[in-house]
Amino acid sequence: MAIREIKHYEKDDVLRKKARPVDKIDNRILLLLDDMAETMYNAEGVGLAAPQVGVLRRIVVIDIGEGIIELINPEIVEEQGEQADMEGCLSIPGITGLVKRPARVKIVGLNRYGEKVELEGEDLLARALCHEIDHLDGVLYIDRVEPGTLRRIDQETENRG
Numbered sequence: 001m002a003i004r005e006i007k008h009y010e011k012d013d014v015l016r017k018k019a020r021p022v023d024k025i026d027n028r029i030l031l032l033l034d035d036m037a038e039t040m041y042n043a044e045g046v047g048l049a050a051p052q053v054g055v056l057r058r059i060v061v062i063d064i065g066e067g068i069i070e071l072i073n074p075e076i077v078e079e080q081g082e083q084a085d086m087e088g089c090l091s092i093p094g095i096t097g098l099v100k101r102p103a104r105v106k107i108v109g110l111n112r113y114g115e116k117v118e119l120e121g122e123d124l125l126a127r128a129l130c131h132e133i134d135h136l137d138g139v140l141y142i143d144r145v146e147p148g149t150l151r152r153i154d155q156e157t158e159n160r161g
């Protein structure tokens, strides 16, 4: 395993590109999953999407403190309700802003064994899932931020992905 470089949104336009689905889960993909988890934990983030380490494939990892979630080709199939909270991003260091997200989401995707998984998340997990899946389409939270709420942070303690 290895820690990969997290791309900065102003320095690398890979973060604005649409990622391609994974058609075959080979050793490169498994290594990428391992590296993404290590990179996320090293950066103390709650989630990481493959484009953030420069790989345009539809893969995310999330850990909101309840264990690692790995998703390949994730899709949001249901959204319910609304929540608003401060959000940050490992690729946009030093700032945070208020973003509205669904209160609950249902996701389908594949695990590392190629098995179909269905996952329901609420609160922070719903937020993290939406944030990371946005990354796969080149969408950043600053595109969705409530006007006037972006602010600098000295200590990066927000929920970052």
Ligand code: ZN
Pocket: 088, 089, 090, 091, 131, 135, 160, 161
């Ligand atoms: Zn992010």
